[in-house]
Amino acid sequence: MKVVGQSILRADAREKVTGQTLYIDDLQFPGMLHARVLRSPHAHAFIKAIDVAAARKVPGVRAVITGRPEEQDLGGGVYPLVGACIVDQPPMAMDRVRFAGEAVAAVVAESVAAAEQALKLINVTYQKLPAVLDVREAMAADAPLIHPDLGNYQMAKGFHPKPGTNIFHHYKLRKGDAKKAFKTCDVVLEQEFSYPHMSHVQLEPHGALARWEPTGGIDLYSSTQAPFVVRGYLARAFRLPLARVRVRAPAVGGGFGGKSDYTVEPLTAYIARHLPGVWVKLILEREEMFTSSVVGRGVCGSYKIGAKRDGAIVAAQVKYLLNAGGYGECAINVAVGGGQNSPGAYRIPNIMVDSYAVYTNRVPVGAFRGYGHPEGNWMSERMMDQLARELKMDPVELRLKNAYRAGDKNAIAQRLHPAQGDLPRCLREAAKAVGWKKGASNVTRTRTGIRAKAVCSFMKSPVQATNAQVSALLKFDEDGGAALIITTCDMGQGSATVYGQIAADALGLPLEKIRVLRDPDTSLFPSDWQTIGSKGTYTGGIAIIRAAEHAIEQIRTTAAKGLGVPRARVRYENGVITTGGKKRYPLHLFTNGYVRPDGRTIGGPVLGYGVYTPDLQIPGIPKPGLQEGQGKVSASWTFGAQAVEIEFNPKTGRIKVLQLVTAMDAGRIINPRLARGQTVGGMVQAMGQALMETMIYSPEGVLRNPRLTDYKIPSLEDLQDTDFKVIFVETPDHKGPFGARGLAEHSTVAIPACLGNALANATGQEIYQLPIKP
């Protein structure tokens, strides 16, 4: 039976509902010690002195560690700076702090309680510096410099920092000539927008367990989406060969991008380095998840759109300013991905995007579900509705008129393949599902408030390194089953389930014969860049199918030699080998060598290997025949449309969300139930971002709401009256596994703009800042 396309139950559900799944904080080792970290109370300051004498005397304390340069020196003035695209962050603050919450010292003790008691006795003398919190202030010529060494940092190719400023990357995208084109437009509109900083609020806090090996290497467990990337960061920072660093990932309790790149791993490894041979565990408290981890969003900017009277969009100009916080590595590519996709899912002949990644004295920003796309979408889709109003056109019709179609060249000059999805159909489906009436106001008054609807487009592509490979191994058992070994981390998105389905069908075997390993280990598992960008199913699926093909070739070779027939005659189908005659040989005869009647064995255990390598170029490097910022920089797009219906109560100001709709062309859906779960979950996260969530800073740059009591996320009560509609338009992808594309982040992208537009329809109030406060 074929399983691709079926709603197979989640592979790890039973383990999870019985509480047996092990997450990072569930791991304990003999002799393990606990670390707690002292955090800077200031957003920007020099560290003048640290007194740890009293802390060292607390019973149970085994080490007190600071980040002072002499302590971080690996030898000869080499410091363990962390980064790949921009190498700018020490594991612990050295001589200055750049955000309130940055690690300044740590205590390792026999218990968390002892470590916390000792933390209180550490005395740090700071010299405060002016804090820069606003991105435009940080870009001003006279702004205090947060990284005076910006010009000296090691950086990857294609990034354009401006030494002597706080701008650590400027991504430019040019298509046509927007400046000229605006002069030919009948209508030009421009507006400023902002999307605040937010916390991912994964229910599981960040954590890592590290042990410095006697041979000088690092053995580390982490709640991570990115074991191989973490290994790379640690090896580069601590000047170790990759073979001396081992990273393992237990179950991940929610990622949403916040556990990609690096989180607490460099800090934990740095702390553990002081106690060689001992396992040191660091688990962040919830408050630290807000103040001292990687957070998301933090974009403001402007969108200018120009169109002809008939609704044809002629030009768009986007300014995209990423308030990246104190360090840049996790943020730098958000500015690139956000910039690339910010003009929107429309055929616009003239585009000008300037995207800036800017240091400020806030908590560092990193990936957050949607990776720069929801921010751009918030601008472009709010503008589309205003353009429709200005042109007196139906907003859905305006979108349909301009929507990308097969054959179009997009902003970065990649031609869209007919199999890359059908945006117009998604728009029609979303409009139909929400009950949109063409040409009507779509606003009604009820006893309890004003009901209004909105429909928006979205598109998303994974933003990935050009060498972001995924590899898969299929290791066969003696009974003809196989273990699938692939590093892609399942943090709840369901990759282990979907991968099992892909492997089962690629091999023509029943699902029960495939064991999908879920505990990645960089020393045992084949390489996989990281689990991000909704690329798992697409890239991992391709690698799995290739591994299956490779395995089948080995099986055919063993069968041909073992049975003494020409290889060309050996056929494999659904776990059965035939050689042209009636005889059907079961697979298990050939998976671990074929044993002849006399006992002689031909061939060996089958190990299928498959790899996916993207065919991509670096965005920031000029390419012949293309304009600035263009090129083959995205492997696939997923297009879709979303819609909402709200009821606004003018007396209370309350917005009730009645309908959340997504119509998405993610190609063939491997598992409809899991795909729906992802889509609904994403819509609710986006609803929270649009209506509830924001990180509030004091003027000095201290976070005022770093707790779940004050930072509210959607709860069950908020969703009791919401009707979810999810429609999958399944245009099979021409390259994806069984025709599939990525879908995990996408449903977060257009919901904020839908809600903003619906509120504008209901009240005439135009909101440009999130969260929406009517």
Place this chain on the structure above:
Amino acid sequence: MKHDIQLTVNGIPRNLTVTADDTLLRVLREELHLTGAKKGCGEGECGACTIIMNGEAIRACLVLAVEANGADILTIEGITPPNGITRVQQAFIEADAVQCGFCTPGFVMALEAELRRNPRATAADLRNALGGHLCRCTGYEAILQVTETLATSATRPKNTKKRA
């Protein structure tokens, strides 16, 4: 200051020495190695540490170990039958109300407590029992489905009851 306490945990009597500020959650997780209850926030705001104490669903991060002296405690490890799963657990699997799974034991224990207390609980009763439980993955649609399923099966006559 150390205190000796006695607990019954999942039917097994336990004698423990704890400190005055030890939470029940830490003792269960680190001393008894019952790691099914999770620490998501440490201040009773997320529900991931929910267990059953003397028949009531409680947040183990808010209860001091010394306060639990003499209590009868059930954790998710204790409700799961050796060769099967409970009706609540089955409903979570079938509705795909589980994604990352970190909040799941807390949700399961809250519903388990409510159904033990009130076998004829309505969907509204079950939703109320989940007040203050946070899930960041599912968007709650599937969890709301679980409350419907359990309410339906709870009110169904016994002989037609769906077996887990």
